[in-house]
Amino acid sequence: MxxxxxxxxxxxxVSPSTVSRVLSNHPRISLETSRKVKIIMEEMGYTPxxxxxxxxxxxxxxxCIILPKPAEELFSNLFFMELIRGIVTQASRSGYDVLISSxxxxxxxxxxxxxxxxxxxxxxxxLLYSRKDDAVIEFLETGGYxxxxxxxxxxxxxxLSVDNDNVMAAYDATNHLIxxxxxxxxxxxxxxxxxxxxxxxxxYRKAMESNGLEMRPEWIxxxxxxxxxxxxxxSFFMNLPNRPTALVAVxxxxxxxxxxxxxxxxxxxxxxxxxxxxxxxxxxxxxxxxISSIDIGIYHLxxxxxxxxIQSIKNPNNHxxxxxxxxxxxxxxxxxxxxxxxxxx
Amino acid sequence: MxxxxxxxxxxxxVSPSTVSRVLSNHPRISLETSRKVKIIMEEMGYTPxxxxxxxxxxxxxxxCIILPKPAEELFSNLFFMELIRGIVTQASRSGYDVLISSxxxxxxxxxxxxxxxxxxxxxxxxLLYSRKDDAVIEFLETGGYxxxxxxxxxxxxxxLSVDNDNVMAAYDATNHLIxxxxxxxxxxxxxxxxxxxxxxxxxYRKAMESNGLEMRPEWIxxxxxxxxxxxxxxSFFMNLPNRPTALVAVxxxxxxxxxxxxxxxxxxxxxxxxxxxxxxxxxxxxxxxxISSIDIGIYHLxxxxxxxxIQSIKNPNNHxxxxxxxxxxxxxxxxxxxxxxxxxx
DNA sequence: ACAATTTACGACAACGTTTGCACTACATTA
DNA sequence: TAATGTAGTGCAAACGTTGTCGTAAATTGT
Numbered sequence: 001m002x003x004x005x006x007x008x009x010x011x012x013x014v015s016p017s018t019v020s021r022v023l024s025n026h027p028r029i030s031l032e033t034s035r036k037v038k039i040i041m042e043e044m045g046y047t048p049x050x051x052x053x054x055x056x057x058x059x060x061x062x063x064c065i066i067l068p069k070p071a072e073e074l075f076s077n078l079f080f081m082e083l084i085r086g087i088v089t090q091a092s093r094s095g096y097d098v099l100i101s102s103x104x105x106x107x108x109x110x111x112x113x114x115x116x117x118x119x120x121x122x123x124x125x126x127l128l129y130s131r132k133d134d135a136v137i138e139f140l141e142t143g144g145y146x147x148x149x150x151x152x153x154x155x156x157x158x159x160l161s162v163d164n165d166n167v168m169a170a171y172d173a174t175n176h177l178i179x180x181x182x183x184x185x186x187x188x189x190x191x192x193x194x195x196x197x198x199x200x201x202x203x204y205r206k207a208m209e210s211n212g213l214e215m216r217p218e219w220i221x222x223x224x225x226x227x228x229x230x231x232x233x234x235s236f237f238m239n240l241p242n243r244p245t246a247l248v249a250v251x252x253x254x255x256x257x258x259x260x261x262x263x264x265x266x267x268x269x270x271x272x273x274x275x276x277x278x279x280x281x282x283x284x285x286x287x288x289x290x291i292s293s294i295d296i297g298i299y300h301l302x303x304x305x306x307x308x309x310i311q312s313i314k315n316p317n318n319h320x321x322x323x324x325x326x327x328x329x330x331x332x333x334x335x336x337x338x339x340x341x342x343x344x345x
Numbered sequence: 346m347x348x349x350x351x352x353x354x355x356x357x358x359v360s361p362s363t364v365s366r367v368l369s370n371h372p373r374i375s376l377e378t379s380r381k382v383k384i385i386m387e388e389m390g391y392t393p394x395x396x397x398x399x400x401x402x403x404x405x406x407x408x409c410i411i412l413p414k415p416a417e418e419l420f421s422n423l424f425f426m427e428l429i430r431g432i433v434t435q436a437s438r439s440g441y442d443v444l445i446s447s448x449x450x451x452x453x454x455x456x457x458x459x460x461x462x463x464x465x466x467x468x469x470x471x472l473l474y475s476r477k478d479d480a481v482i483e484f485l486e487t488g489g490y491x492x493x494x495x496x497x498x499x500x501x502x503x504x505l506s507v508d509n510d511n512v513m514a515a516y517d518a519t520n521h522l523i524x525x526x527x528x529x530x531x532x533x534x535x536x537x538x539x540x541x542x543x544x545x546x547x548x549y550r551k552a553m554e555s556n557g558l559e560m561r562p563e564w565i566x567x568x569x570x571x572x573x574x575x576x577x578x579x580s581f582f583m584n585l586p587n588r589p590t591a592l593v594a595v596x597x598x599x600x601x602x603x604x605x606x607x608x609x610x611x612x613x614x615x616x617x618x619x620x621x622x623x624x625x626x627x628x629x630x631x632x633x634x635x636i637s638s639i640d641i642g643i644y645h646l647x648x649x650x651x652x653x654x655i656q657s658i659k660n661p662n663n664h665x666x667x668x669x670x671x672x673x674x675x676x677x678x679x680x681x682x683x684x685x686x687x688x689x690x
Numbered sequence: 691a692c693a694a695t696t697t698a699c700g701a702c703a704a705c706g707t708t709t710g711c712a713c714t715a716c717a718t719t720a
Numbered sequence: 721t722a723a724t725g726t727a728g729t730g731c732a733a734a735c736g737t738t739g740t741c742g743t744a745a746a747t748t749g750t
Contacts, residue, residue, distance in 0.1 A: 002463065004706055015730045020708060028728060047463035051405070052706035054396040055735045062444070062466075081426040088445050092457075097466070099407070100433050100443050112437075118347065118392035120736095121442070227631075256631050263633060283423075286572070286601050288608065288633040349736055360700045365738060373698060397736030401705050 003044045012040045023048065054120070063091060063309055064122040066113055066136060067102035068129050078281040079225075079251070079298060080128070083150065086302025087126060094310045096123075110135050117145045123313045126150060126305050131193045146316065148309045150301055152195055152325070160312055162305040162326045164296045166196055169330040170203025170248065173276045173294050176332055177246040178211050181342035182274060186219040186244035188233040188254050197222075200250050200278065219244055223254065230257025237273075238265065245342050246274035252281045255291045255337070270340040280333055289336035297328045304328060348389045357385045368393065399465070408436060408654055409467040411458060411481060412447035413474050423626040424570075424596075424643055425473070428495065431647025432471060439655045441468075455480050462490045468658045471495060471650050476538045491661065493654045495646055497540055497670070505657060507650040507671045509641045511541055514675040515548025515593065518621045518639050521677055522591040523556050526687035527619060531564040531589035533578040533599050542567075545595050545623065564589055568599065575602025582618075583610065590687050591619035597626045600636045600682070615685040625678055634681035642673045649673060 005023075009016040014033060021029050022037040040046075054060045065087060067080070084100070091098045099122055103109030113136055116122045124146035127136060134155075140147045141156055149161040177185050187204045190197035201220070208215050221236060223229025230249060234257065237243050249255045255277040262269055269275060269289055277284075280295035304326055350368075354361040359378060366374050367382040385391075399405045410432060412425070429445070436443045444467055448454035458481055461467045469491035472481060479500075485492045486501055494506040522530050532549045535542035546565070553560050566581060568574025575594060579602065582588050594600045600622040607614055614620060614634055622629075625640035649671055 002465075006706075016707080017709080017731080018729060021729090024708085028726090030728060033728080045463075047459060049400075049706050050460075050464040050466040051396050051399040052735090053708080055394075055400055055706080055737090056708045058735080060396070078423055078426065081423070084429075084445070088447060092447065097461070098445050100429070100445060102433060102437065114392060115395075116442070118390075119395040120347075121395040256628075260631060283628050283631075286605070286628065287631060351736075361736085362701080362738080363699060365736095366699085369738085373696095375698060378698080394736050397705090398738080399705095400707085400736080401738045403705080 002049075003046050004049070005046070008037065008041050008044060008046050011044065012037045058120065059313075060121060060123050061095060062097035062099055062122050063124045063126060063306070063313075064099040064101050064113075064116050065126050066109065066128065067100065078283060079279050082281065082298035083128065083302040086299040086304075087306045090303045090306035091310065094306070096306075096310055098306075106135060110139060113139060117143065124148075124309050126302075126309055129194055129196065131195070146309060146313045148305050148312070150305050152199075154195065158324055160308055160324055160326075162301055162308060162328060164301070164328050164330050166199035167203040167206065169278065169294045169296065170200035171207045172203075172330070172332050173248050173278070173292075174204045174207035175211070176292070176334065177248065177274060177276060177338060178207065178213065180246070180274065180338060180340065182244075182246035183213055183342075184219070184242065184244040184246070185213070186221070186233075186237050186247035188230060188247060188249040188258070189220060189222045190225050190250040192222055197250055200248075204248055216242075223250075225251040225253055227253050227257035227260070230254035230259075231261045232257075234258040234261035234273075238262075238267070244273070246270075246276075246338070249275060249277035252277045252279050252284050252291065252293055255293075256283070256287060259287055259291070259337075270337050274340055274342070275337040276332075284333075285335065292335045292338040293333050295331045295333050297330065301328050347394075348391050349394070350391070353382065353386050353389055353391050356389065357382050403465065404658075405466060405468050406440060407442035407444055407467050408469045408471060408651070408658075409444040409446050409458075409461050410471050411454065411473065412445065423628065424624055427626070427643035428473065428647040431644040431649075432651045435648045435651035436655065439651070441651075441655055443651075451480060455484060458484060462488065469493075469654045471647075471654055474539060474541065476540070491654060491658045493650050493657070495650050497544075499540065503669055505653055505669055505671075507646055507653060507673065509646070509673050509675050511544035512548040512551065514623065514639045514641065515545040516552045517548075517675070517677050518593050518623070518637075519549045519552035520556070521637070521679065522593065522619060522621060522683060523552065523558065525591070525619065525683060525685065527589075527591040528558055528687070529564070529587065529589045529591070530558070531566070531578075531582050531592035533575060533592060533594040533603070534565060534567045535570050535595045537567055542595055545593075549593055561587075568595075570596040570598055572598050572602035572605070575599035575604075576606045577602075579603040579606035579618075583607075583612070589618070591615075591621075591683070594620065594622035597622045597624050597629050597636065597638055600638075601628070601632060604632055604636070604682075615682050619685055619687070620682040621677075629678075630680065637680045637683040638678050640676045640678050642675065646673050 005016050005019045009019045019037055022034050088098050101112045101116060103112045127147060127149045129151045137153055137156060141159060149159060152161050152163045153159060174185060187201060189201050218240060221233045223233055255275050258275060259269060262273060267273060276292040278294045280293035284291050284293045308326060350361050350364045354364045364382055367379050433443050446457045446461060448457050472492060472494045474496045482498055482501060486504060494504060497506050497508045498504060519530060532546060534546050563585060566578045568578055600620050603620060607618060612618060621637045623639045625638035629636050629638045653671060
């Protein structure tokens with residue numbers, strides 16, 4: 001029922017090839033025919049069939065976002081929404097469609113990626129986060145598929161990636177607290193298999209060390225990027241005999257959990273515990289008190305990732321050599337949760 | 346380079362058709378050949394080419410989500426993340442991929458939809474929200490494309506839609522405040538071209554009326570689903586000579602704005618102004634005080650929409666007649682922001 | 691034991707594009 | 721004038737599937 005290139009051709013009294021060439025602005029088509037055909041296309045309401053196009057061109061003009069394993073949980077983090085927004089916006093501007101994919105477990109995830117890339121449903125992929133060891137990266141890398149990683153991998157050196165300098169960011173966050181006079185500073189980390197967790201932990205360590213501050217093992221707890229982890233970490237910290245006066249949390253959601261707990265126990269923020277965390281999701285400024293956060297430019301991260309990916313799809317062998325890794329700048333946003341000068345005892 | 350059905354066929358010593366039939370578990374294939382072919386497929390790492398498949402089957406096993414016009418803003422609302430999560434989860438379970446699409450303006454939006462549906466890149470669409478008059482709905486309806494609306498349309502009666510009973514929800518919210526002893530109740534609405542705004546306003550009206558309470562025009566203000574609107578509404582209300590003691594806000598984000606303003610002015614919630622709003626986004630329980638909200642089951646809304654759409658794609662003429670409209674139940678979550686019995690003066 | 695049916699498979703034509711090649715008019719050049 | 725070039729178009733073969741139809745061989749019924 002739908003009108004095809006042949007229908008247009010017939011009505012215009014030309015061959016299908018000509019219509020196709022009109023469509024792609026082939027130089028060797030006379031202005032006259034071009035105009036005529038275009039009018040007929042308009043009249044008949046012709047829309048190119050993407051499937052047929054893709055079949056022959058071996059390209060789909062779409063990319064996919066691979067969400068990490070426990071997508072359900074992670075989805076609840078506004079972080080991903082921002083990222084997706086950046087990706088979709090840029091991709092849309094470049095004429096690409098965006099497909100969202102996730103699997104219940106790593107095996108399913110790999111299957112999905114394989115189906116999408118090998119099955120030529122998409123031209124490339126954007127990976128969010130990265131574990132130390134990632135089967136999906138392995139697959140994409142050995143398959144030679146275009147992809148970019150949001151985050152970084154320490155196994156593969158030459159893959160395209162867009163990331164923050166998380167070590168430096170954590171250094172800055174910690175240093176800010178130190179500047180405010182804090183000496184006993186705790187750290188709530190994310191899953192240790194995530195590189196971002198380890199990078200931020202390292203930045204915290206560096207800042208503590210270079211300021212000659214003591215680092216107690218019990219001041220570092222590992223959790224998830226979720227509220228609950230913050231809640232638990234909070235109750236752990238507050239029961240410590242020599243508890244921290246400030247803490248750095250790996251994600252704003254964690255801070256919210258901490259905040260909730262402290263409020264329940266009638267503690268004051270930042271007087272009883274100062275907080276700085278990461279990502280600066282829109283809600284950070286809405287909590288009470290608003291929490292200080294490292295703005296890592298999430299939207300920008302997504303936008304750039306999409307740009308880099310599409311660029312690499314269009315120009316696969318443009319391996320500049322220099323620029324495989326794109327670093328998005330971060331910025332410390334100081335809010336009430338850390339605006340209290342601890343008195344040095 | 347990639348291995349096709351023909352390569353497998355050649356290696357297995359059978360015809361391409363046979364391989365295809367093995368793939369689709371055709372009954373008339375001997376167990377022996379089936380096994381042999383399957384082994385070879387595995388060996389050669391065969392993955393079906395979705396484009397070719399789609400071309401002949403005229404079906405893509407994917408759906409798209411059409412985000413409303415000002416996607417940028419709306420994206421910042423956790424609401425959409427929840428919705429997308431529900432959609433992606435269900436679609437993924439049904440073996441469908443999800444494509445996200447949005448346009449900068451209504452024209453672009455329509456172009457995108459047309460390209461996706463007419464170009465056969467997706468099998469159906471999920472529309473979020475609905476304006477009173479919607480060109481996209483018009484297009485989908487007249488084109489006979491499968492789609493479901495999250496929200497409702499008052500122009501088209503017989504389209505598939507998944508929605509809450511927003512009138513009833515607003516009635517419940519308002520009634521809750523009345524039960525708490527409030528008599529002067531304000532309402533912060535959303536854009537009046539959104540049906541959801543009007544439905545909720547109507548519910549508010551009904552509740553006020555059936556309780557014989559006065560409704561002043563200045564107690565109803567129109568804004569966006571954004572914090573700022575709440576902030577502005579708040580300062581408007583609080584400067585009224587005969588100001589409301591409670592208010593119903595059309596979205597939690599609006600409440601946050603109200604809250605922020607009240608806090609700045611040292612007003613107490615709920616003592617000076619009680620608040621109830623809609624959507625119950627995860628943050629509602631994190632603000633201080635936590636705000637009472639109507640949980641509309643956002644995830645469920647998305648999940649159901651996907652289910653209904655895919656069902657209608659697979660079975661286009663299963664027009665039950667009864668069940669075009671799916672209503673997701675709502676639930677009033679009472680939190681601190683409304684837990685104060687106003688003394689009847 | 692012979693027709694009738696069933697089983698298991700192959701040939702081939704779609705699906706709607708793109709694209710290399712060939713062909714026809716002319717126009718240009720030597 | 722003949723050779724060469726070029727602009728504009730058509731033909732036909734791909735791209736990787738699916739599905740209809742046909743047909744041997746195997747099975748069944750009588």
